Amino acid sequence: MIKNFLLLLVCVLSFTALNAQRNCGSMDLLEEQLLNDPKRQSKIEAIEKATQKFIDSPSKNVTGIITIPVVVHVVYNGSTQNISDAQINSQINILNEDFRRMNSDADNTWSQAADAEIEFCLASVDPNGNSTSGITRTSTTVNGFGTNDAVKFNSSGGINAWPAADYLNIWVCNIGGGILGYAQFPGGNPATDGVVNDYRYFGDTGTATAPFDLGRTMTHEVGHYLNLRHIWGDGNCNADDFVGDTPTSDAPNYGCATGHVSCNSTDMVQNYMDYSDDACMNLYTQGQKTRMRALFAAGGARASLLNSGACGNAPAPTCTDGIQNGSETGVDCGGPDCAPCNTNCTTVSISITLDNYPEETSWTITNSSGSTVASGGTYGSQPDGSTVNLSECLADGCYDFNIFDSYGDGICCSYGNGSYTVTAEGSVVASGGSFGSSESTNFCIGGGGGPTPTCDDGIQNGSETGVDCGGPDCDACPTCDDGVQNGSETGVDCGGPDCAPCNTGGCSDVLIDFNNLDSGWGNWNDGGSDCVRSTASTYAYSGTRSIRLRDNTSSSVATSDAFNLAGFEEVTVDFTYVGRSMESGEDFWLQVSTNNGSSWQTLTTYASGAEFTNEVREFETVVITGTFTSTTRFRFRCDASSNADYVYIDDVELTGCVNGNRETIDEDNLSTEEDFAELTQEVKLYPNPVAGMLNIEIQSSIAQDANISILDANGQVVKTINRTVAEGTTILTEDTSLMAPGIYFMVITQENERTVKRFVVIQ
Numbered sequence: 001m002i003k004n005f006l007l008l009l010v011c012v013l014s015f016t017a018l019n020a021q022r023n024c025g026s027m028d029l030l031e032e033q034l035l036n037d038p039k040r041q042s043k044i045e046a047i048e049k050a051t052q053k054f055i056d057s058p059s060k061n062v063t064g065i066i067t068i069p070v071v072v073h074v075v076y077n078g079s080t081q082n083i084s085d086a087q088i089n090s091q092i093n094i095l096n097e098d099f100r101r102m103n104s105d106a107d108n109t110w111s112q113a114a115d116a117e118i119e120f121c122l123a124s125v126d127p128n129g130n131s132t133s134g135i136t137r138t139s140t141t142v143n144g145f146g147t148n149d150a151v152k153f154n155s156s157g158g159i160n161a162w163p164a165a166d167y168l169n170i171w172v173c174n175i176g177g178g179i180l181g182y183a184q185f186p187g188g189n190p191a192t193d194g195v196v197n198d199y200r201y202f203g204d205t206g207t208a209t210a211p212f213d214l215g216r217t218m219t220h221e222v223g224h225y226l227n228l229r230h231i232w233g234d235g236n237c238n239a240d241d242f243v244g245d246t247p248t249s250d251a252p253n254y255g256c257a258t259g260h261v262s263c264n265s266t267d268m269v270q271n272y273m274d275y276s277d278d279a280c281m282n283l284y285t286q287g288q289k290t291r292m293r294a295l296f297a298a299g300g301a302r303a304s305l306l307n308s309g310a311c312g313n314a315p316a317p318t319c320t321d322g323i324q325n326g327s328e329t330g331v332d333c334g335g336p337d338c339a340p341c342n343t344n345c346t347t348v349s350i351s352i353t354l355d356n357y358p359e360e361t362s363w364t365i366t367n368s369s370g371s372t373v374a375s376g377g378t379y380g381s382q383p384d385g386s387t388v389n390l391s392e393c394l395a396d397g398c399y400d401f402n403i404f405d406s407y408g409d410g411i412c413c414s415y416g417n418g419s420y421t422v423t424a425e426g427s428v429v430a431s432g433g434s435f436g437s438s439e440s441t442n443f444c445i446g447g448g449g450g451p452t453p454t455c456d457d458g459i460q461n462g463s464e465t466g467v468d469c470g471g472p473d474c475d476a477c478p479t480c481d482d483g484v485q486n487g488s489e490t491g492v493d494c495g496g497p498d499c500a501p502c503n504t505g506g507c508s509d510v511l512i513d514f515n516n517l518d519s520g521w522g523n524w525n526d527g528g529s530d531c532v533r534s535t536a537s538t539y540a541y542s543g544t545r546s547i548r549l550r551d552n553t554s555s556s557v558a559t560s561d562a563f564n565l566a567g568f569e570e571v572t573v574d575f576t577y578v579g580r581s582m583e584s585g586e587d588f589w590l591q592v593s594t595n596n597g598s599s600w601q602t603l604t605t606y607a608s609g610a611e612f613t614n615e616v617r618e619f620e621t622v623v624i625t626g627t628f629t630s631t632t633r634f635r636f637r638c639d640a641s642s643n644a645d646y647v648y649i650d651d652v653e654l655t656g657c658v659n660g661n662r663e664t665i666d667e668d669n670l671s672t673e674e675d676f677a678e679l680t681q682e683v684k685l686y687p688n689p690v691a692g693m694l695n696i697e698i699q700s701s702i703a704q705d706a707n708i709s710i711l712d713a714n715g716q717v718v719k720t721i722n723r724t725v726a727e728g729t730t731i732l733t734e735d736t737s738l739m740a741p742g743i744y745f746m747v748i749t750q751e752n753e754r755t756v757k758r759f760v761v762i763q
Contacts, residue, residue: 144176355416396446528555
């Protein structure tokens, strides 16, 4: 049972003295979070995909009892809010009873009721390795925290979270406004991960207040923390909760409405994920159990909790475990228990400028045997874009610096311009920022046992200006104007990885048409009432106008004039777009006609929920090969369901290649698995637009030479670059600071394969 539009939930439960009902404002919070975090929806989708895969593969199910370490942060204003240890312990006991189906009110009304085999313990080890009761207490002057996560930060009168990878953080406070509690689904910011519960609805003693005085608010919220949705799916009979054995319902149930029927079935009002009173709730189902446990499979969103050790089952720290434990002043040295640290070490400085998602970044330094000697992160408590400066003192030897991004997109440049440098003995030994899930660099200090640099070791050492050449010790580096065909050149001063390509003919890239819609339709035409040149500048990329399409009528189109493309062997269409209010599965198409519009062929389809997310800008490049005519036309067509569904398209650009015979394969031009198997090159340019250094990321299936040409908007070559591209990912940089502002094209050719990418230089 799938609920299409609910991808993230932060549930807010509220209570009013007049009607004593739970009420959830999750959709308003969801909308706000999706607008503020362009990655959140992708993360939720990835978790959901992994969950479904787990459900479909019973052999991979997690076995045994799962124990989740808990830290309870009591944030109080006055003695009444400072609840007792006994009240906290009562809540932990209730969680264990409810999740293990050992609750005394369990009955046999629903045969699918299940023991989730999940338990909870108050942490006995804090993040520094010291003993703890699993309870922190913080006095505050704040009267009511509300639902804006202020309680989760020291700076706003609360207390910072303990590492979410190792603990379930629970904050108990006066939320205010009658709010019972709220939880964060997996995949969110670790700095705010956990559950917030009002002190009046926590446990079953002390300040616990009827009818929510049996601890079921926490049972409900921890269900959300473990990826369960409301039992009615936050919709009508067509929406549900991703669980197959819970009956479909059209709304929440209040009080204890046993026997209530909706959607032609009896509602499961006793389920912990309904809105019934505490005394009415008594079960999770087998399907809900499976969904929760999917988070703990290998690579799952909550799997790290299994290795936390915070409940006291971690190995005792020693002076030989390769970790700087709480009392040690270095790794395995210093403090009251270990031998003094060897002061004969080299300081290694680490500087990390974080991107807009610092909670995804971590790092380690490992020695030659693979043991971790230093580590840091994640940095969810640091401001976006801030710089973290650290230092480690390492003994002579060789090490690997490893940096990780949990989302898999590095720290530059799609979501902030993050970077890192590692400096030792006055030299930068590692640096970067643009990588996938991780990047590793080997370095040696103090001699480290590494080989002495030479002029024939195949490495550009510190004083060399090239590989094995230049500098004070090696011969001068060959150049592309010395009148000699050097070893890597394929001709005199041309070809190879360093010089301009030799003149062998080939096709020339030219600009056919570009329009940002600001000055009019140009070579594009208004399709009618469902197509306008929109004045909504928010959705324009350059300037203030864009094409807006809506609905699925014959007027939901923008069509180009006929272009004479008879001499072209390929044409590239570049454009950018933003979807707005497009329902899941609704799409728009790019089409081509070679007979002046008598018939159309669909080139690509862009569907909401698959190819794009509403309110997130996308950039597309579509390369078309084949036979073109003198009456070739293009059009965009929308296929939505109403006038309230929009797609905004801007900066439409047509470029082409004439008089050549090279084959082009581009990922955006592929439509079948057979086509995809031929793809050997993928190119990304960023940042784009650029004002300074442009990163050229090339993913290639084989190592080979790449000839790179930069063309201006008139198709004139302004620069050529030649490099050797390694198998896998190669990142090159190009300084654009001396280039005039405007539109440019980069043509990357490797053997018979050519990719064209557009970029914009700004001041």
